[in-house]
Amino acid sequence: QVQLVQSGAEVKKPGASVKVSCKTSGYTFTNYYMHWVRQAPGQGLEWVGIINPSGGSTSYAQKFQGRVTMTRDKSTSTVYMELSSLRSEDTAVYYCARGGGGTSADFHYWGQGTLVTVSS
């Protein structure tokens, strides 16, 4: 069965960077794009960006351009999201999410979420 297992909670100071991992199993890693979605406390869902695990190409929401980097490691079927220059507004649960089809953006599978807290 498809599983997305994310790394544990992080506490960071403003200006620092955080790197969240999402280890996948149960399907062919390179056949499905992976998305990242975040949710600030008590707020709605916000799409961060997408990575093609096959070639490594990425697309990011304009809001995060220049601060976010998504990468993958095909040897471990893991995707990563790094967010830099953190500010308090980046405090949120970050989810990796996979579509139902190869490139689709209907999120059938979700990681358990990683809480990133930005606080001085």
Add this chain to the structure above:
Amino acid sequence: DIQMTQSPSSLSASVGDRVTITCRASQSISSYLNWYQQKPGKAPKILIYATSSLQGGVPSRFSGSGSGTDFTLTISSLQPEDFATYYCQQSYSTPYTFGQGTNLEIK
């Protein structure tokens, strides 16, 4: 960016009620509309994709309809486990935007 507007933002209903949540896109998204259910402390769960396709394992009391800019999620007879927050999401073009959510509460 495509803006997604859900209504209502919150809703009180009773077990057995029929409930409808609407979602409007700021431009046509064809049928690229998905619905999610989220319970506190949990990741969202997909209910409906491509406007009206029921995800496997989701009860048939959930249904979706619409096209273009106007969409609805209907729960035909509310069950206790349905009280949650519901989000619509367009998968037509990046950035893939969500509605603000509808909090469905017990009356």
